[in-house]
Amino acid sequence: MMRVAIVDDEPLARLAVKARLARHADLELVAEYGDGDTAAAGLAAIRPDLVFVDVEMPGKNGLDMLAALPRATRPLAILLTAHDTFAVRAFDLAALDYLLKPVDDDRLDDALDRARTAMSRLRPAAPPTWTRSFTVRAGTRTVIVDAAAVERIEADGDYATLHAGGKTYLVREPLQELARRLDPARFQRVHRSSIVRLDVVAELRALTNRDAMLRLRDGTLLRASRTYMPALTQALALHTHP
Incomplete structure (x- = not known):
């Protein structure tokens, strides 16, 4: 706190x-x-x-x-x-x-x-405990979504939408809170409105304004803001060459 x-x-x-x-x-x-x-x-x-x-x-x-x-x-x-x-x-x-x-x-x-x-x-801190799963509502059911299955997360006002295995799930938590609870060795925020799992990034193409365009393995295109580019490129390098 x-x-x-x-x-x-x-x-x-x-x-x-x-x-x-x-x-x-x-x-x-x-x-x-x-x-x-x-x-x-x-x-x-x-x-x-x-x-x-x-x-x-x-x-x-x-x-x-x-x-x-x-x-x-x-x-x-x-x-x-x-x-x-x-x-x-x-x-x-x-x-x-x-x-x-x-x-x-x-x-x-x-x-x-x-x-x-x-x-x-x-301040010294205890080793972080990263989120391993999400509990979400799907109609009348409660579904447990494994964090490792989530390819990307998008902001939706005060909520966030998980994209996992071709399905979407609404989480009652803002994106900025989720970003702090996810393992940065596996997930990176790439824009004010989106987070991606590093191993689904297939291509990163630099744009003229220092932003970048990401292509994910399923063909999804995401814009990466220059604000998040230094951390993203470093994380991708470490992920590719541990």
């Missing part, structure tokens, strides 16, 4: 971030502050893992507030700002990302994924 705090002088802005964070079961909101001075003292005491910080606030601004915290105990930070002119100093303070207001849901999800990755490197 990642412990999160919010620092923003606008109550409505804090409420908007809280509403988005509530969609993530692995996040716990532990504090919120309306000014930099109060936040500096509070964060030093509660020491959250991650803090969302409004850059422009009356009094001590968000960057000054972060700079005032001891480097050794400074939480991971995602900045909230109406402008991108603070980017250089933000990264000097090791901020993970900055989000332009009004905050976009997809950009926030990407920033949270970066925070999770950073947290996994900072």
